[in-house]
Amino acid sequence: MTVTVxxxxxxxxxxxxxxxxxxxxxxGITGLLGPNxxxxxxxxxxxxxxxxxxxxxxxVLGFDPDRPKDRTEIRRLxxxxxxxxxxYRSFTCFDFIDYLAxxxxxxxxxxxxxxxxxxxxxTGLSDKSTTKIRKLSGGMRRRLALAQSLIGDPRVLILxxxxxxxxxxxxxxxxxxVTELAAERTVLISTHQTExxxxxxxxxxxxxxxxxxxxxxxxxxxxxxxGKVWLSDDRPAGxxxxxxxxxxxxxxxxxxxxxxxxxxxxxxxxxxxxxxAAALEEDIQAA
Amino acid sequence: xxxxxxLAAIAEGRADxxxxxxxxxxxxxxxxxxxxxxxRGIVDEAIQDTFVAVWKKPQxxxxxxxxxxxxxxxxxxxxxxxxxxxxxxxxxRAPVVESVEESVLAGIGYGDLGKVMEGLSPELMAVVQARxxxxxxxxxxxxxxxxxxxxxxxxxxxxxxxxxxQLA
Amino acid sequence: xxxxxxxxxxxxxxxxxxxxxVAASVEAHVTECAECRxxxxxxxxxxxxxxAGIADRVEPGRPRVIERLLVSVGVNQHLARVIALxxxxxxxxxxxxxxxxxxxxxxxxxxxxxWAFRVFLFLAPLLPVAGIALAYGSLVDAAHELTLSSPIDSxxxxxxxxxxxxxxxxxxxxxxxxxxxxxxxxxxxxxxAPALALTLTTLALASRFEAWIAGAMVAGGWATAMAxxxxxxxETFNAGAxxxxxxxxxxxxxxxxxRRNSYDREGVGR
Numbered sequence: 001m002t003v004t005v006x007x008x009x010x011x012x013x014x015x016x017x018x019x020x021x022x023x024x025x026x027x028g029i030t031g032l033l034g035p036n037x038x039x040x041x042x043x044x045x046x047x048x049x050x051x052x053x054x055x056x057x058x059x060v061l062g063f064d065p066d067r068p069k070d071r072t073e074i075r076r077l078x079x080x081x082x083x084x085x086x087x088y089r090s091f092t093c094f095d096f097i098d099y100l101a102x103x104x105x106x107x108x109x110x111x112x113x114x115x116x117x118x119x120x121x122x123t124g125l126s127d128k129s130t131t132k133i134r135k136l137s138g139g140m141r142r143r144l145a146l147a148q149s150l151i152g153d154p155r156v157l158i159l160x161x162x163x164x165x166x167x168x169x170x171x172x173x174x175x176x177x178v179t180e181l182a183a184e185r186t187v188l189i190s191t192h193q194t195e196x197x198x199x200x201x202x203x204x205x206x207x208x209x210x211x212x213x214x215x216x217x218x219x220x221x222x223x224x225x226x227g228k229v230w231l232s233d234d235r236p237a238g239x240x241x242x243x244x245x246x247x248x249x250x251x252x253x254x255x256x257x258x259x260x261x262x263x264x265x266x267x268x269x270x271x272x273x274x275x276x277a278a279a280l281e282e283d284i285q286a287a
Numbered sequence: 288x289x290x291x292x293x294l295a296a297i298a299e300g301r302a303d304x305x306x307x308x309x310x311x312x313x314x315x316x317x318x319x320x321x322x323x324x325x326x327r328g329i330v331d332e333a334i335q336d337t338f339v340a341v342w343k344k345p346q347x348x349x350x351x352x353x354x355x356x357x358x359x360x361x362x363x364x365x366x367x368x369x370x371x372x373x374x375x376x377x378x379x380r381a382p383v384v385e386s387v388e389e390s391v392l393a394g395i396g397y398g399d400l401g402k403v404m405e406g407l408s409p410e411l412m413a414v415v416q417a418r419x420x421x422x423x424x425x426x427x428x429x430x431x432x433x434x435x436x437x438x439x440x441x442x443x444x445x446x447x448x449x450x451x452x453q454l455a
Numbered sequence: 456x457x458x459x460x461x462x463x464x465x466x467x468x469x470x471x472x473x474x475x476x477v478a479a480s481v482e483a484h485v486t487e488c489a490e491c492r493x494x495x496x497x498x499x500x501x502x503x504x505x506x507a508g509i510a511d512r513v514e515p516g517r518p519r520v521i522e523r524l525l526v527s528v529g530v531n532q533h534l535a536r537v538i539a540l541x542x543x544x545x546x547x548x549x550x551x552x553x554x555x556x557x558x559x560x561x562x563x564x565x566x567x568x569x570w571a572f573r574v575f576l577f578l579a580p581l582l583p584v585a586g587i588a589l590a591y592g593s594l595v596d597a598a599h600e601l602t603l604s605s606p607i608d609s610x611x612x613x614x615x616x617x618x619x620x621x622x623x624x625x626x627x628x629x630x631x632x633x634x635x636x637x638x639x640x641x642x643x644x645x646x647x648a649p650a651l652a653l654t655l656t657t658l659a660l661a662s663r664f665e666a667w668i669a670g671a672m673v674a675g676g677w678a679t680a681m682a683x684x685x686x687x688x689x690e691t692f693n694a695g696a697x698x699x700x701x702x703x704x705x706x707x708x709x710x711x712x713x714r715r716n717s718y719d720r721e722g723v724g725r
Contacts, residue, residue, distance in 0.1 A: 010722070051720065098515060
């Protein structure tokens with residue numbers, strides 16, 4: 001096990017951001033799904049050693065973030081893409097990655113520059129290396145943030161919404177990149193995009209209101225909705241969640257009425273079964 | 288993209304455009320420079336100096352004339368700078384005996400002038416190449432060849448005299 | 456182009472096995488003919504090496520003045536880079552310090568009785584506090600989250616930036632020193648001990664709160680203390696007061712040292 005999380009709790013006043021979270025990660029890609037406010041970012045920040053939980057224990061590659069020396073070791077071994085990375089807008093891509101490489105203890109200039117070019121190449125930003133960050137689009141900045149998480153070839157990657165703002169083609173390239181990296185690394189991706197999870201994740205954890213609602217394979221999540229997804233010509237009453245598809249019919253998730261046409265569920269259906277209609281509305285607004 | 292378009296992109300700070308320009312031109316520039324100095328290290332450094340100079344001031348090529356010729360004028364001068372600073376002895380290339388087809392080719396390239404240049408000794412040819420073909424000043428030619436400026440002047444005069452006699 | 460150079464001749468041109476005159480002919484042609492240029496035999500390894508040398512001079516931006524200065528006196532380049540990003544070297548901060556010092560100089564010239572001077576004594580120690588509040592923390596340091604999650608010693612970084620802020624504030628103050636006319640018993644250095652005390656207190660509070668909150672608390676506390684002292688007609692800058700500041704500074708310094716490990720994470724010490 002590369003990462004172990006045991007009974008993590010974190011509250012802000014009366015809000016329980018994390019309310020007893022347990023899981024273990026190993027090599028491969030794990031997707032972290034959950035509605036806004038579920039505690040995904042809080043959890044990732046704890047794993048990235050940026051935030052101290054109130055209770056519980058974390059183990060990353062044998063190190064404990066509560067111990068200062070261990071914390072530094074963990075930081076040497078992980079790559080972290082925060083939800084809000086923060087950029088020095090007058091820096092060029094090259095200089096930004098170069099500076100972060102310095103923060104990651106790459107003190108030898110020639111080697112460091114080679115590493116900068118390597119991660120820019122990996123994320124397809126080589127031709128923007130001398131462009132100032134303030135001139136980059138949101139999607140390119142996201143890629144830049146991803147690039148910095150790859151500095152030093154870390155064994156554990158913690159990525160918070162890595163594909164936010166990326167068009168489908170870039171999302172596809174991202175999936176390819178991460179799948180390749182995950183062969184020998186542990187990757188945890190927090191995302192709203194259920195298709196990303198279905199496409200590349202070996203495991204899925206669903207978080208809601210600070211608790212783990214599901215921890216298993218994508219197939220397992222899909223199966224939660226087995227026999228509960230159907231198509232109808234009119235908007236059905238009493239279904240848990242309904243929406244109109246591109247073909248004009250209504251897709252519904254919930255207990256199917258008599259004679260309903262059952263269809264195969266997708267991972268999104270399974271997720272919705274778990275977290276419900278409120279989550280769907282929030283996610284639609286967030287997307 | 289054309290060379291001129293690449294230069295415009297370079298002026299916008301696109302390093303990938305500079306890389307493309309480098310890929311197109313560095314090989315022939317390096318080949319041409321190594322016919323002026325056999326010191327491979329200095330040639331490589333001069334090539335890098337050239338493209339760094341292009342990066343800094345791409346607008347110096349004011350849109351007229353071939354980009355190739357402009358790049359060469361930078362490259363040869365960067366080579367001279369490096370030669371000056373290195374204080375290493377000039378490495379001369381050994382002259383090669385030409386064959387019949389080559390003299391025909393020389394004829395096609397430069398016409399009568401080409402035939403006439405054949406008659407020059409290597410030292411005079413070097414000065415003609417530096418002053419006339421490469422477009423260097425007397426002082427630059429002197430630095431490139433490692434000879435005094437006076438010698439450059441006298442050799443050039445002698446070479447022109449020979450060529451005039453041949454053409455007449 | 457009506458004619459092109461024969462491949463064989465091109466090859467011999469490249470290897471040098473060619474007559475000077477023919478070479479000149481080849482060169483004149485190749486300078487203008489992209490097609491023949493493309494026919495030259497390409498050494499990929501050489502090309503990549505050549506580009507690597509160029510990229511290294513072209514891609515990294517020009518280092519800032521401060522970085523070059525520090526490197527020239529022997530500081531490691533990577534350390535210099537990090538220090539150069541300290542808010543101490545931002546134009547806005549330097550200007551603020553100069554303004555306050557300039558105010559003191561002009562105030563003491565026109566009003567040696569001391570009101571303007573007392574305003575200066577109130578403001579001057581707050582300058583490094585403002586610098587610290589800007590040195591660290593999400594309000595101004597854009598890449599704060601990334602900095603925290605990297606292995607660099609965040610506490611050391613904070614201290615380094617605090618020191619640069621103090622040096623700039625005190626340095627400019629020392630320049631203004633001879634021009635500040637001071638009333639009666641104390642010199643312009645009256646603000647040094649409070650400056651140090653307030654700075655250390657800000658650092659100490661920053662182990663528990665965000666840096667800008669710590670700075671705001673210290674500024675508020677200082678203002679309150681000055682107002683109360685004024686109302687109660689207490690001396691705030693005499694020798695007695697100075698020793699209070701020094702003591703406060705020592706205590707704050709000890710707190711900082713003890714809580715050294717609380718600076719690189721949020722949510723500690725609740």
